[in-house]
Amino acid sequence: GAGVSQSPRYKVAKRGQDVALRCDPISGHVSLFWYQQALGQGPEFLTYFQNEAQLDKSGLPSDRFFAERPEGSVSTLKIQRTQQEDSAVYLCASSLAGTRGETQYFGPGTRLLVL
């Protein structure tokens, strides 16, 4: 079946612009995660949804970052007033039920470059 998809794949933004990144998880997956991956680093957790509820947003680096999943499927990560330090690959992952040891399935990522 279809995997996790993300759009756009690449985004160039001028500093100060707002951007919106979309994630389509695997159909039926309850849990959805966003991660940020800086160049040469491992992914770092940003936020977690269980269905439409955002249960953990402890990894969001500032109040310029906002995520939503209003109907419990598609999710959007929004970054307001982008800064150069926001340049990174943003990864979305989904898992079936969010239980212990469960595999997370990753999308291809959105590469954001802020000029």
Place this chain on the structure above:
Amino acid sequence: GDSVTQMEGPVTLSEEAFLTINCTYTATGYPSLFWYVQYPGEGLQLLLKATKADDKGSNKGFEATYRKETTSFHLEKGSVQVSDSAVYFCALSSGGSNYKLTFGKGTLLTVNP
């Protein structure tokens, strides 16, 4: 907090050589452990996992054993191929309010023919 430390790369091997990538962790409770792989131009995908002490995960000739006493989950393969060239990430999830993954920095493996 939780953390993962893995062998820094890059690692360059000849085809059919033996591979070890070291991974150690710090976590509360009893984490699940994972190796993810990122092939050139592709997204992260699960390579193998283990959910309790002494479990061995295996896939595509790769193996890793969950060692609680040494808090380690080293990745091994007896004979690497050119197609194994990729970035390998060790990760853990330890529960709490969710099972988010904590990743190491990744190890770039290049296998030459």
